[in-house]
Amino acid sequence: MCMRKVLFYFAILISPMIQAQDSPQLGQKVSQKLVEKWNSNIFPNGEGLPIGKGTAVYGKKVYQQYCQSCHGTDGTGASADELAGAQHDLTDNPPDKTIGTYWPYATTLFDFTRRAMPLDKPNSLNTSQLYAVTAYLLYLNNIIGENEIMTEKTLPQVKMPNRDGFINIYKK
Amino acid sequence: MKTKQDLTPIAGGGLLDRRLFLKKGLTFSAVVLSSDALANSDLIRPESSKIAGKPFLNYGVPSEYERQTIRWTMANSMADGNGVSWTPLQDLEGMITPNGLHFERHHNGVPTIDPKQHQLLIHGMVNQSLLFEVEDLLRYPMTSLFCFIECGGNSNAAWRKKPIQTKLGYFHGMASCSEWTGVPLRLLLNEAKIKGRAKWLIAEGADASLMNISLPLEKALDDCIIALYQNGERIRPENGYPLRLIVPGWEGVLNVKWLRRLHLTNRPVMARNETSKYTELMPSGKARQFTFVMEAKSLITQPSFGHKLDRKGFYEISGLAWSGRGKIKKVEVSADGGKTWAQAQLQDPVLSRCFTRFRIPWQWQGKTAVLKSRATDETGYVQPERDALIKARGSHGYFHYNAIVSWKINPEGRISHVYA
Numbered sequence: 001m002c003m004r005k006v007l008f009y010f011a012i013l014i015s016p017m018i019q020a021q022d023s024p025q026l027g028q029k030v031s032q033k034l035v036e037k038w039n040s041n042i043f044p045n046g047e048g049l050p051i052g053k054g055t056a057v058y059g060k061k062v063y064q065q066y067c068q069s070c071h072g073t074d075g076t077g078a079s080a081d082e083l084a085g086a087q088h089d090l091t092d093n094p095p096d097k098t099i100g101t102y103w104p105y106a107t108t109l110f111d112f113t114r115r116a117m118p119l120d121k122p123n124s125l126n127t128s129q130l131y132a133v134t135a136y137l138l139y140l141n142n143i144i145g146e147n148e149i150m151t152e153k154t155l156p157q158v159k160m161p162n163r164d165g166f167i168n169i170y171k172k
Numbered sequence: 173m174k175t176k177q178d179l180t181p182i183a184g185g186g187l188l189d190r191r192l193f194l195k196k197g198l199t200f201s202a203v204v205l206s207s208d209a210l211a212n213s214d215l216i217r218p219e220s221s222k223i224a225g226k227p228f229l230n231y232g233v234p235s236e237y238e239r240q241t242i243r244w245t246m247a248n249s250m251a252d253g254n255g256v257s258w259t260p261l262q263d264l265e266g267m268i269t270p271n272g273l274h275f276e277r278h279h280n281g282v283p284t285i286d287p288k289q290h291q292l293l294i295h296g297m298v299n300q301s302l303l304f305e306v307e308d309l310l311r312y313p314m315t316s317l318f319c320f321i322e323c324g325g326n327s328n329a330a331w332r333k334k335p336i337q338t339k340l341g342y343f344h345g346m347a348s349c350s351e352w353t354g355v356p357l358r359l360l361l362n363e364a365k366i367k368g369r370a371k372w373l374i375a376e377g378a379d380a381s382l383m384n385i386s387l388p389l390e391k392a393l394d395d396c397i398i399a400l401y402q403n404g405e406r407i408r409p410e411n412g413y414p415l416r417l418i419v420p421g422w423e424g425v426l427n428v429k430w431l432r433r434l435h436l437t438n439r440p441v442m443a444r445n446e447t448s449k450y451t452e453l454m455p456s457g458k459a460r461q462f463t464f465v466m467e468a469k470s471l472i473t474q475p476s477f478g479h480k481l482d483r484k485g486f487y488e489i490s491g492l493a494w495s496g497r498g499k500i501k502k503v504e505v506s507a508d509g510g511k512t513w514a515q516a517q518l519q520d521p522v523l524s525r526c527f528t529r530f531r532i533p534w535q536w537q538g539k540t541a542v543l544k545s546r547a548t549d550e551t552g553y554v555q556p557e558r559d560a561l562i563k564a565r566g567s568h569g570y571f572h573y574n575a576i577v578s579w580k581i582n583p584e585g586r587i588s589h590v591y592a
Contacts, residue, residue, distance in 0.1 A: 023359045024311050027294070027302030034303075035295045038433060040382060041374055041441045070250050079250040090457040095568050097453065105442050112444035116381035119251040119280050166451060170388060170462035 042111035046156030049110065052127035053151040056144070059136025062129045066118045075099075075140045080119075084140035090165070100141030104166055106158040110134045131155070179535070183514035185507025185542075186535035187489075190517035193533070243273055244342050253281020253380070256323075258345030261492065262476050267318075267519075267527040269348035271403050276410050277323050277346065280380035283430055287414040290378065292398070294360060296436035297370035302363060306414045310400060312355040317397060317420055319525045320494045322347035322466045324423035324450050327573040330558070335589040340476040344577070347469075347494070349527035352418045354399035357392050357434075366436060374441045375417050375426070376433040386440035387419060387426050391464070395420050398431065421496030421525035422464040423571075425450055452569030460569070466496035468555045469574040470503050470530070470547035481585030484538035489516070490531045495549035499523065502548045503530040509542035509578065509592045510557070516545070536581070542592050543579045558591055 042048035063075075075083035075098075086096035095101075099109060114130050116122060125133070135150040144150070144158060182189050234241065241263045247255030257276040259269055269275075276282075287306040295301035323346035329336040336343055361373075366389070373392045376384040387396075399407060399416045407413045412429030419426040425445055440446060440462070452460040470493035475481060489507075493500045499522055504513040516530040530545070547555045556564075558575040565572075578592040 023313060023363060024308075025363055026308035026311060027300075027304050027360065027363050030293070030295075030301045030303045032301070035293065035301050038293050039295065039435060040376070041384060041435055041437075043437075043439070044442050079248060090453055090459075091455065093568075095453055095457075097448070099448075102453075102459075103448050105447065108442050108444055108447055111441075115384065116280060116444075119248075119254055119380075122280060122380040122382075165457065166447070166459050166461040168462050169460050170464060 040111075040115065042107050042114075044105045044107050044156065046107060046152055049107065049152035049155060050127045051152050052131050053149050054128050054130070054132030054135050055149050056132070056136040056139035056146045058128075059132035059134070059139070062125070062133040063136050066121070066125065066129075067133065070119070075137060083137055086141075090162070098141065099137055100143060100161060102162050102165070104160055104163050106134070106138060106143075106155050106160055109137060110155060181535065183505075183507065184512040186537050187505060187507050187512075187514040188533040188535060190515060190532045241273070243275070244339075244345070251280065253278050256346060258341050258343075259348045260339070260341040261345050261347070261471065261473050262340040262478060264473070265490070265529075267349055267492070267529050268403060269350060269527075271350070271405065271408055271411070274348040274350060274402070274408075274411055275321075275323065275346045277325075277424065278379070278410070279383050282410045283379045284409070285378060285413060285430060290414055290430075290432070292360075292415060292431060293433045294364045294436070295433075296374075297367040297438065298361070298436055299365035299367065302360070304360065306400075309355055309398065309415070312359060314353055314400075315356055315397060316351050316353045317395070317399075317418060317525075318349070318351050318521075318523050319418065319420040320347055320349040320466075320527050321418075321424045321427050322469075322494070322496075324425055324463075324466070324571040326424075327469075328570050330573050330575065330577070331562075331567045331570065333567075335591050337477065337589055339478045340471060340473060340577075344471055346424070347527075349494070350402045351404065352397065352399040352416075353401035353404075354397040354415075354418065357396040357398055357417070360398065361389075361393065361434075361436070364436075369438050370436040372437050372440050374433075374435040374437060374443075375428040375431060376435070377412075377428045378430040378432040383425075383428060383445065384441065384443045385426055385428065385445050386437075386443065387417075387422075388464075389436065391419060391422065419464075421466060421498075423450060423466060426464065450571055452565065452571050454569065455566035460565075463572055464496075466494075467572065467574045468495035468497070468500070468547045468549040468553050469493070470500075470545040470555055471577050472505070472543050472545050472579060475543070475581070475587055476579055477587050477589050479587055481536055481581060481587075483585075484536050487534050487536055488531055489534050489543065490529065491516075491545050493518075493528045493530055493545070493547040494526065495547065495551075495553065496525055497553060498525065498550040500528040500530075500547055501550045501552075503528075504546045504548075505530075505532045506544045506546075507534060507541045510544055510576075513546065536585075538585075539583055541581045542590065543581065544576050544592070546576055 070080035072078035088096040243257040326346035
């Protein structure tokens, strides 16, 4: 047996041993069910969206109760970011970055609101309220109609005005 | 003895050779005093030596005379936990940031986490989803990274038309440097067995904003760690206790604190913090996205805004340089607004993606001077002048400002921030 072959078989023999010594392998195997309960990521194609629905009409009430004190009347901004009502384009000086002029995906709006808003009462909005307030913010930005129903099916289909406004610098 | 030649400036404005104090023979000899024995009452003792000292503390704190060296905090008026605290770089030396002065960016405050209740889940495009207890992670092989963390939004005040007049740390201090110790991420990912299609990893924190962000898997496997320790002690709550993802050299926002979940996928999630924020709008109306690497930057920390030069003569110019691409290769300093440059001494150790301290001796002639520093990293990237950065990116990008910083010293020794 040539030396290279000997080394090859030797490598095969010891590789499981080396792997075993790499780390103590203490990760606990978990079920898909638990993973689903932990996984809150929502993707642009709608993967991860909960089943539910809402319209801007109800969303306006949710907004007034939970969001307006920081984001201002009709999303025009106050202590927190301006969300709607852009007066300028992205090429103006200064530019106006709102949901309507800047955000590339409608799903991000639902995802971020569910994770993080409102700041003083995180985790307080239910699924209907989340769909409704998302619909209201899209309506305020003239992206959908006042009575258009946002659901796990329709929300990913909303094409945001700035959908193609980004250049991936990482390119992978 | 110093020779006349050594004190000859090597660049405009009085910059001296960086090796001035390293040259042989330039040592200051100690003055040896001999005296006859003195009576005890004639011995000069400092006041502090005449009374018994204070008892021990279980955890040390800075001197009561250093209480001005603090983080400057800036929070949302409607939400105390939404904001930033800045590292006072103008008051610090060396390359390591003390733990209590590391900068913070919180989206919704500092969570209180009992490590016994905290777990890390790895799932998605892996053969086996795995859950790790904190105490289990403490048993894994560990490694240390000396690296900076810099917020992608650091230095954003410098995009403004007029130079902001405030201390260095209050507008460049969203950058800090620590020794982070923890488990190489690749060990845990390999344990879960990555599927071939996986290209991204979405990290999530356990704070009140469940902050999430996408990171290329390639980087995660290269040099990222799950840190449990910062500068030797367990990470403090405001820096991610009990677990923080460390992504060396890349935007601070990727270094997810209070890490609870890693989701392997074939695409980014397009979270708020990789679309509406941490992207840079350019004059064309298009925005740069996934601009992960923090490019080379340098700052003169001494002297800088708020310091005053009391008299002309010798000063040491000292500062920090870093690059998200690797090691700092050289730092040049100018005392005449960029007309002439001299190379500064880089203090050892010079480490990859880590703060590097630079120094250069200087004879201030009591006249107007404009100090600048310019870093070059090992890839050859040169820190740009402000004009060049704005020409390339416009001035509404907000993130990733890394241009040369200029300090103007007037004949009275007062220092202002200028665009020069």
